[in-house]
Amino acid sequence: MSFELREHTADVAVAADGKTLDATFGAVADGLAAAMCETIPDDGDRFSFAVQAENREALLYEYLADCIYQRDVRGVLPVENRVVVDRTDDGWQLDASARGVPLGTIDAREVKAVTYSEMRIERDDESWNAYVVFDV
Amino acid sequence: MDTYDADGITLERVEEYIWEIPQEGEMNTPARVLASEELLDQIADDKTLQQLKNSTQLPGVQQHAICMPDGHQGYGFPVGGVAGIDAEEGCISPGAVGFDINCGVRMMTTNLSYDDVQGHEEELVESLFANVPSGLGGGGVVESDVETVEEILDRGVEWALDEGHAVEDDLAHCEDEGRRPDADPAVVSQKAKDRGKNQIGSLGSGNHFLEVQRVTDVFREGVADSYGLSADQIVVLIHCGSRGLGHQVCTEYTREVEQAHPELLDQLPDKELAAAPAGSQLAEEYYGAMCAAINYAWVNRQLIMDRTRQVFERVFDRSWEEMEMNLLYDVAHNIAKKEDHEIDGEERELYVHRKGATRAFPAGHEEVPRAYRDVGQPVIIPGSMGAGSYVLRGGESSMETTFGSTAHGAGRTMSRTQAKDEFWGEDVQDELRGQKVYVKAQSGATVAEEAPGVYKDVDEVVRVSDELGIGDTVARTFPVCNIKG
Numbered sequence: 038m039s040f041e042l043r044e045h046t047a048d049v050a051v052a053a054d055g056k057t058l059d060a061t062f063g064a065v066a067d068g069l070a071a072a073m074c075e076t077i078p079d080d081g082d083r084f085s086f087a088v089q090a091e092n093r094e095a096l097l098y099e100y101l102a103d104c105i106y107q108r109d110v111r112g113v114l115p116v117e118n119r120v121v122v123d124r125t126d127d128g129w130q131l132d133a134s135a136r137g138v139p140l141g142t143i144d145a146r147e148v149k150a151v152t153y154s155e156m157r158i159e160r161d162d163e164s165w166n167a168y169v170v171f172d173v
Numbered sequence: 174m175d176t177y178d179a180d181g182i183t184l185e186r187v188e189e190y191i192w193e194i195p196q197e198g199e200m201n202t203p204a205r206v207l208a209s210e211e212l213l214d215q216i217a218d219d220k221t222l223q224q225l226k227n228s229t230q231l232p233g234v235q236q237h238a239i240c241m242p243d244g245h246q247g248y249g250f251p252v253g254g255v256a257g258i259d260a261e262e263g264c265i266s267p268g269a270v271g272f273d274i275n276c277g278v279r280m281m282t283t284n285l286s287y288d289d290v291q292g293h294e295e296e297l298v299e300s301l302f303a304n305v306p307s308g309l310g311g312g313g314v315v316e317s318d319v320e321t322v323e324e325i326l327d328r329g330v331e332w333a334l335d336e337g338h339a340v341e342d343d344l345a346h347c348e349d350e351g352r353r354p355d356a357d358p359a360v361v362s363q364k365a366k367d368r369g370k371n372q373i374g375s376l377g378s379g380n381h382f383l384e385v386q387r388v389t390d391v392f393r394e395g396v397a398d399s400y401g402l403s404a405d406q407i408v409v410l411i412h413c414g415s416r417g418l419g420h421q422v423c424t425e426y427t428r429e430v431e432q433a434h435p436e437l438l439d440q441l442p443d444k445e446l447a448a449a450p451a452g453s454q455l456a457e458e459y460y461g462a463m464c465a466a467i468n469y470a471w472v473n474r475q476l477i478m479d480r481t482r483q484v485f486e487r488v489f490d491r492s493w494e495e496m497e498m499n500l501l502y503d504v505a506h507n508i509a510k511k512e513d514h515e516i517d518g519e520e521r522e523l524y525v526h527r528k529g530a531t532r533a534f535p536a537g538h539e540e541v542p543r544a545y546r547d548v549g550q551p552v553i554i555p556g557s558m559g560a561g562s563y564v565l566r567g568g569e570s571s572m573e574t575t576f577g578s579t580a581h582g583a584g585r586t587m588s589r590t591q592a593k594d595e596f597w598g599e600d601v602q603d604e605l606r607g608q609k610v611y612v613k614a615q616s617g618a619t620v621a622e623e624a625p626g627v628y629k630d631v632d633e634v635v636r637v638s639d640e641l642g643i644g645d646t647v648a649r650t651f652p653v654c655n656i657k658g
Contacts, residue, residue, distance in 0.1 A: 044588035046219045046246040073309065075618060094444075095428070102424045109368045109417045112310050140310025144616040147309045147378040147658065150272040150420045153427065153444035154248030170248050172272045172420075173379045173589065 040068035048173045049148070050155070054166045059120045061158075061165040062097060062131070066104050066118035072171060074138075074145040077116050081138040084111065088131050093158050096122065096129040097167065101151035104135070113137030114145055148173055177210070179217035182226065190637050191574075193237070194222065199442070200229040206240040207575070209637050215586050215629055219246040221253075227442045228256055233263015233451065235516050235523060239575055241530050242637040243584030243629060247271070249445025252529035253584060257576040258451075260511050260522040264437065265456050266448035267430060267463070269526040271507035272423040274463050275470035276381075276414030278553045278581075279347075279503035280564065281478055282400075283496050285407040285489070287387040290653060293488055297385060298611040298654040300484045305383055305477055307376040307658035308615035314338075314374025314476040322366045322418070322469075325373065326358035329468030330475050338479040346500040346542060348532070351471045355511075357461025361418070362425055365462075369418030369469060374476030378619055378658030380582075381413040383477065384555075386562060386650035393647045396566050399548045400501055402648045409498075410562060410650070411477050412555055414507065415470035422466045426459045451524070460509070460524075467508065474503060501564075502542075502551035504531050506581040512540075514576055525576050533567035533579040533644045541567070552644050554635060556583045558605055558612060559625030561651040563635045570642035579644030580635070583628035596621040611654045619657055 038055035051068030055061035070077065088103050090096035104115050115135035123130045149172040157168040177184040177192060184192040184206060192213060194204040204225045208216055216222065221244050228238045228250050235257045244253025250269040258264060290297065306312050315321075315336075325332050330351025333339040344350045376383060388406045391397045402408070415422075430447045431438055433455050438447050449456035478500065482493035489496065509526045516523075525532075534541050536549040545551060549566035556562045560583065571577045587595070598617025601624045605612050614620045638644040 042590050044590050046221075046588055047252055047585050048248065049589055091432070095431070098428065105417075105424075106364055106368065106421065108309075109372075110364075114309075144618075145309040146616060146619055146622075149377075149379070150424050152248035152268075152272075153431075153447070154268075156444070172248060 038064040040064045042068060042072055045170055048170055050168065050170045052168050054164045056164055058122045058165050061167050062100060062122060063118040063120040065097065065167050065169055066101060066115065069101060069104060069148060069171060070114055070116045073148050074114055074143050077138060078142060080142065081113060081136045083134050083136050085134045087133065089128060091128040093129060094156055096131055097158060098151055098153060100131050100133060101169065105148065105150060111137055112140050114140060114143060177213055179222055182222045190641050194226055200226060202229045202234050202237050204229050204238045207637060207641060208242050209633060212242050212629065212633055212637065216240065216244050221246045221251045224249065224251040225254060227446060228254060228269065230441055231256060231258060231264055231266060231446060231448055233259035235259060241580040242634045243580040243582055245584050247528065249443045250528050253580065254528045255530045255575055255578045256526045257514055257523040258526060260451050260524050263451050263524065264448035265451065265459060265509055265524045266446055266526065267423045267426040267459055268445040268447060269528055270423065270463060270509045271528045272420045273414035273507055274419035274422060274466040275505045276507045277470065277503060277505040278410060278412045278555055279474045279478060280501040280553050281409040281498055282402065282501050283407045283498050285496055286405050287407060290407050294611045294654055297488050298613050298656060300488055301383060301481065301654065302613040302656045304484050305376060305480050305656060306374060307656060308378050311375055311658065313372045314480050317370050317373055319366045319370060322369045323358040325472045326361055326465035326468055327356055328352060329471050333472050333475045339475050343475065343500045346544060347471060347503040348505060353464035353467045355461060356465035356468050358465050360458040360462045361422060361465050365418045365421035368421050369416065372416040374473060374480065375416060376413045376477065376658050377416055378615065380623055382655055382657040383481065384410045384652050385654040386410055386652050388648050389561065389651045390649040393645065396548045396647045399545060400551055400564065400647060401499065402564060408650060409481055410553065410555060411474050413473060415466040416473060418469050419466040422462045426462065430455055463509065467505065471503060502553065504553055506531060527578055529581050530578045531581045532577055533571045534577045535567045535569050535571055552579055554580060554582060554631065556631035557625040557628040558610060558623065558652055558655050559608065560631050561649055563646060564648045565635065565638065565644035566647050568642040568645045571644065574641060575643050579638045583631035583634060585627055586629050587627040589622040592622045592624055592627045593618055596624040596626065610652045614657045623657065
């Protein structure tokens with residue numbers, strides 16, 4: 038699983054891939070953290086949260102939006118993001134955990150929000166690929 | 174040149190500085206770009222024109238969707254985009270307002286001259302940086318609870334007045350006197366309020382900043398006099414928005430609109446343009462929530478201005494009233510407002526979406542504050558740290574050309590990732606210091622991302638605005654001290 042920060046005139050984009058949807062979603066969230074902070078220390082406790090949505094794209098949007106919400110209300114940068122995605126009878130369920138690095142210990146810049154613009158989640162023979170634009 | 178070819182999109186010159194993308198395919202109207210050829214070369218360099226074309230597919234768009242001279246690629250709707258959409262038969266789109274609802278700028282004048290400040294720059298920038306919360310997790314000027322947030326959402330700057338963070342004169346010099354009456358705190362979620370309670374009075378980061386500036390040029394003496402501006406004067410410019418609360422409102426309503434109105438979404442080429450039909454319950458709820466976030470943003474800038482007054486009092490050892498630190502005006506950059514405009518000879522109510530664009534009403538318009546009604550609404554155009562900023566006034570042609578709008582800044586030309594490759598924060602700070610500009614930021618990366626070289630030529634943006642008569646140049650300012658998150 039890996040991610041790359043991609044160029045965007047005003048904002049920032051993350052391209053990520055992984056062997057599973059779980060790994061790919063987690064990699065996008067790690068890319069989101071990297072867009073906010075270059076040097077991430079080892080401290081911080083893990084925490085968990087969950088989101089639901091009606092389809093894959095909406096699930097990724099809800100997940101990343103919640104990463105940003107958790108950042109603001111917990112005062113931590115979510116890093117080392119782990120995700121389990123499940124199909125349910127009426128949609129999709131995502132259980133997430135992250136290590137929360139206290140914002141007071143890092144030099145970090147704000148990403149405002151996840152956007153749907155140009156969002157892609159695609160599967161090829163070997164991996165899942167995702168592309169997400171974030172508002173900075 | 175009568176046409177301009179931009180990677181599959183052809184623009185026709187309608188008149189000097191006005192280019193049109195003719196209506197075709199799924200477009201409901203034509204689209205227009207207001208630019209010189211120099212600016213159009215930059216605007217055509219990314220996906221701005223495609224995003225502008227896409228925005229004409231929003232139902233109820235009137236006349237044409239418009240890209241301002243500082244336009245650039247955004248998400249869904251371009252930055253620098255303006256669309257007047259029928260408020261009865263059209264729609265309202267959270268994405269076409271943007272996540273940072275009422276991101277905007279206010280300018281405070283002083284009676285200090287540049288001579289008064291020289292020698293104090295270092296102390297001033299350090300003290301502002303220490304006292305004005307910025308960056309990620311930096312807190313706010315006030316820590317509050319959800320009940321206080323709800324009062325702010327409802328009452329806007331009136332709340333700040335009651336709490337001793339504002340004076341009556343501040344309200345008189347703010348758009349809508351600092352309060353959107355259509356605000357409805359009940360339709361702002363608990364999550365949004367939770368994000369908002371610890372960020373009231375904070376800059377955030379990205380392109381947001383607080384800058385002490387000196388007036389370098391006055392172009393229209395009479396108007397400048399009405400605005401309280403004169404050459405060599407010190408002014409303060411504050412650029413920020415509705416923080417996490419506004420971001421959460423847009424995030425949630427984009428999803429709600431997507432789920433409630435899939436039939437409308439199916440007509441649109443970009444999911445980020447998701448829109449609620451005018452008259453629907455969701456359109457009303459989003460409008461109420463957005464207006465509440467507008468109030469929050471005005472309070473946010475008000476508290477930063479209040480804190481800035483206190484910093485000046487300590488640095489210059491006299492009261493802010495003695496220094497005549499008065500609000501000139503506060504303008505919103507990301508907003509949708511119900512406004513009456515003349516369409517085909519009839520007055521109609523529109524949701525005027527301005528995303529990275531500034532309202533620029535001319536002299537005589539009843540919504541211009543009384544203090545400026547004879548000369549036109551002040552428009553504040555922040556430039557980069559190395560190029561200075563402008564004060565304009567709403568131009569005579571703005572109502573017929575742009576639904577009463579003009580540009581909002583210089584407009585980026587370079588991505589943040591490329592900027593960090595090409596610039597080093599400390600080098601940028603050193604170079605600016607050579608121009609007597611003192612910069613302090615939470616991170617060197619922010620300084621690199623916001624280096625003067627990543628922006629369009631603000632002089633050219635403003636020149637086009639002036640030539641078109643949508644925003645007339647009044648004065649130019651240049652940075653003295655700048656803090657950012």
